[in-house]
Amino acid sequence: MTRTAVPPTRPPEPDGPRQVSKFEFNLLRILRFLMGHFPADQGLQLVRTAVSRPECISGGAVDLVQDTLSKASVLFLTRSGGWRNDKFLRANLPVAGRVWDRIPLDERALHFSRPVLDFLLWLTAEKVQETKQAWDAAPKALTPADELFFCLAFDAMRSDPDVLAALRRKDAFTRNPFCWLTNPGDVAEPDSTKPQPPDFAPVFTGQRAVLLECLQTHLTLRWTRSERAKGQIGDWKKMRQQGQAEHAALRAFLQAADAARRTDLARFVLRTNAAVLQSDMTPVFWTGGLQGSGPPRLADRLETQRSALALPRQMETLEEWQARARSVGYFDEDYQAAQMWKAEWETTQGDRVAARARAAVEMLEPLRGPATPGPAAAGGGPTTTENPADSPG
Template sequence: MTRTAPPPSRPPEPDGPRQVSKFEFNLLRILRFLVGHFPADQGLQLVRTATSKPDCISSGAVDLVKDTLGKALVLFLTRAGGWRNDKYLRNNAPTAGRVWDRIPLDERTLEFSRPVLDFLFWLTAEKVHETKLAWDAAPKALTPTDELFFALAFDAMRSDPDVLTVLRRKDTFAQNPFCWLLMPQDAAAPDATKPQPPDFTPMFTGLRAVLLECMQTYLTHRWVKSERDKGQIGDWKKMRHQGQTEFAALRNFLQAAEAARRTDLARFVLRTNAAVLQSDLTPVFWTGGLQGSGPQRLADRLETQRAALALPRQMEILETWQERARFVGYFDEDYQASQMWKADWEAANGDRVAARARAAVEMLEPLRGPVAGQPSIPGPAQGDENPEGSPG
């Protein structure tokens, strides 16, 4: 079930085949492209083409927009993982079943608001890569379903560099938590000295939490592909930017999940690490495609390589969750939640995955301590406060 705020429309049309104008036809094709039901090359061509905008659209076109939005998002969430018979926390207790079994209907109703339709109008009427119309939507004005739709739209269009440049300047995407979970390297400005992810706290309550439950498998597949593709990145600056934005997004997300006591919504981080670290890996797995010797400063080269390992570096947080869960007693409030996390950890072979992640990260820290199989850097003997050659 979906709800949308309709734009100004013409009087109802008689029954029969729905007739739409050229503008409405292009708008509907762009919408289908954004939700993955229309060829990407043709969709991007429409986005780069302007169509004369009418004063209003027909009621038939409005109905088609609402129908397409509702069905496409439901289909996406079902395929993304909502169909799975799984367990998630509800009132701090594991609840099993598919999403429509676990969650009452009124808590999983998808609601769209006016900014979605305004966005479709803007895409259809403007050459987005050359637009002079300052469209944007305030993040606080968006519903959770709006945020997910805009993230899917951003994902569909980000392959066009010109369009991406325009979109990433808008708060609708730059402050969208779903964009930062799916493609943080594109959601953040490429020249940002320090990535600033949005506040992930609202993601763990209400409909946003339901959407995250449905998307765990989808997120896992996305991050696994991203990790395996890193070995093909040849540009040092691009690698550093991607790694830093990934680290900032994941670290903030995990901190918010811990504060909300919804560690089950961070399963995709654990499962992605488990899928990537099926064997002992060296940093070359992530950085093997980098071309040339890189930046002149050794510190910058090391920082780029550390950034490439943004995902395995999150295992230290997940490991602390596991250690804490081991000491939760039977009569403690979080006992059931801790048991579920321990089951997830065991299913992913978390101890082995954490050890492999730690070993890979330590290979990039030559001054922090010895790495297995490598000689350590000798230090001063115990009690020698002023070894020879050091300043007094």
């Protein structure tokens, strides 16, 4: 964390146990809550409570903030997948090892800037759901570590509807690519018919790409859990909004990954589909919890059900990547990257997964006749159906 990115502080304190004020104590507890090291119910209570803000905070409190940010962030990234002996592309060539083996130290060092501390001060002093003091951070002013922190903060507080509504008005969250990869349904505007995710191109360069390497396992688990929970969603509007946000985020992300030639950073999409589509599935797996007959128009009901299958619909793009990888020759520039993708596809039984995804999606196309199998259909189950899924479920 850069030491220049702090507000005015009191003179340095002598060595020994840190002495902090009540305000600073609350700020540190909120920070620990946002990083997953403090009970959520108590953390949200602090967020919803206003405390008189002092003119400055002590140097000891700033040191504790820096120490908590650095240790908790590294621990989170390590647990999320950085510890794995995995393989990722570097200069378009596969490089194996744990993150500290693959990436030089200067590219792994996390730097937190002024907006993080300003946010913690605002969060401690204000009732976020009834704030009278404006706060936001311009996306261009944030470092990769800042974006990761705001993603974790958003995830920690999104369970409170009032706080979530306040956070949705902040560019620090709504234009944050990591927020869109972990919680697209929550970060998108609830009444938007065409969600607008941020530009994902920066995620595939520099330290953001390193963070995304560490988050592959975390993202796989998050999306798998989200897909399996869709069957419990009873509200048609909520299902449609969440599905549309997921589809917009995944489509934009995969397009950016393809353009950056970093398909390895999209492996969580393939792995999540493989985890969910372990057998032949019908749309009821995703939409079985919807209550009532839904919207009066058949087109709206079908669109809601299509939206629920946002993740399986991405297998069409991944299937195209696999077909292209198969066409890369030994002397082509992308040969090793293509071999790496084909190995991942084979490990996850991509042909079978793609066939199951295609079959589930086509069940929601009542006007489509028998379809021609895709380029990878030979490896799996049924690819066509004529069932016009025009019922609510």
